[in-house]
Amino acid sequence: MTLLGLIFLSGLVFFVVDFTRMGTVPYKTIQKQPDIRYTNIPTIFVHGYRGNRYSFGHMLQRFERSQVADKVAVVKVFADGRFTWKGQLGGALNPTIQVLFKKGTANVWAQTEWLHNLLAYLYHEGIPRVNLVGHSMGAVTVVAYCARFGNTPKLPQVAKVVTIAGPFNDFELGRDEREIFSYRLTRKGPEHRTPIYQFLKDNIDRIPKPIDFLNIVGNILPSTRVQHDGSVSSDSSFALAFILQGTKHHYAQALMRGPGAAHSLLHENALVDENIVDFLWRNEKAQP
Template sequence: MTGTMLRRLRTRQVWLEISLLLVLLLGGCAARGTGPQASSSKLDGAKYVPTLFFHGYGSSANAEMPMIRAAQRAGVTQTVVHATVAKDGHVSWRGRFKAGDEHPIVAVQFTANREGDYQVTAGWAKNVITGLQQTYHITRFNMVGHSMGNMAMVFYLLKNARNTHLPQLQRQVDIAGHFNGILGINDRPNRMTLTAAGKPTKLDRDYQQLLALRQRYPRQARVLNIYGDLNNGTHSDGSATRRRNRCATWWLDGHGRIRNDASWGQTPSTASCTTTRRSTAC
């Protein structure tokens, strides 16, 4: 077997395992612009818990489709609504919630997919959430983010987590989150360490803002934090180091302590994952 074929098989294995974790996590959960179209049947919004997928930098919602299709095959939902957010924040919708399918997926697409101002992308995320609230009267939701998508999510929470008039976050999945620096931009391999309590020894500007989440992060929310390792000595996935990814656990736990409850096995490109009270560190 060639090296290329082996890498493809490993990549496919990793995506399958990530998809399985998402199904286990999300399947357990029983705006400017016009709102999404509602089904002709009247829906009880309190019963619906949509899961929003946010793509990475320079990417698109298509990159999240392998995970979304896995959730469909597992029977989590058969409803996928597409929300496309223009640069000015206007949201265009395709699809609608369906009666009886109470865990729909919303695939979010940022048209300006290289926007680096996280306050802006957080505002776009809010437009999607409030659009769903206005149309379906949802009170709860989940989020899945990949790379930059994680930053849109956490900066949304930074500003809105305490707003009781908005839907409340239940579950969050962070994949390859660069919460405290990006290799080649403001970080280099093996530069940062973590204290025994999990606090990073170096904090970039964005992360310093996110420290406020230690007090604001929703108490009811559960988080799965997934990250990879190229096993090439950088202890990173090529963009963010494992320690930078693990920085999320410092502000996810209100006391800076992590309790390990369960674990998943090691794969060639993802570290083993251990669940905590409100987070999972890999």
């Protein structure tokens, strides 16, 4: 075999191993770190439009390596709402669950139904509280889930929500358009409201108990009027602040800047990791 062939074969083997690892459960034991608060509250990670195991796979692997959180399950959700569960919850420290939609192009409303099915199952299994993390359209999905089902009985209470690069005031929540859509934010909110924005605004405060939100926004600092992460405008992502304004919920935000803040790189960004860890799991006494 030639040198080029060996390089190609090595790369192929690495890809196959990495691809397999991203969608599996490592079954490792976490060693407690003094600056981390450990609980048994599962955190559910939801990818975006056409997302896959890579969307959050490496991030969950980094949390595991840092002894911060324990990836305990991979859930594959089918278009009819059925899902397969690989892994187990029992006794894990800061358990994380990776959700993979087999139909990655489904709309937000279908995804919220599927998420409802999963959380109803978790409630049946004795899980009273969960955290939710979503990227891109997945960020809209987790907030829309709260708005649709937040006051529905026999579901876990949502404690914390992390949204990453969410298009909260867009018409097209999935596919990229030739030009990045944006309604300008004013001091009173967006100059115009899209249907998804209006739905979230009208329904998010029906939830009986407050939720803590962390909104992570990317800006690659383009030389254009509309600031964006390459796919979603910053104003659309920051619109979540006005959706939650005047509600019982608690809102915080973090802005990532530069090349590493590109839409599909945010879940590989060390500062994003740090913000998520601080928000979900860091001991308050350990935070600066």
